[in-house]
Amino acid sequence: MDDGARHHSEIVCRDVVDLATDYLECAVRGLLRGDFESHLAGCEDCRAYLGQLLVVIRAASHIPHSWPAQDDRARSLELFRTWRSERAGSSEAT
Ligand SMILES: [Zn+2]
Incomplete structure (x- = not known):
């Protein structure tokens, strides 16, 4: 693994995936936000990705107030992987 010149506080795409549901729930605050x-x-x-995630979550749970859960988190990760591999094609091969 090569982290390049990454700052300690800089987050990467994978972090965005991890934080996406929290962020959309407004549970990500302060510096991290x-x-x-x-x-x-x-x-x-x-x-x-975030835009798609919102659409998927809204479609999956008709009640916006009760979307929580580990389940959704795992699902969002899966969605992200699928979505990335669909787009990655030409550019990156990690
Ligand atoms: Zn990113």
């Missing part, structure tokens, strides 16, 4: 949002600002992929 700032890092999350600045990653989003510079990462079109994660913005698109």
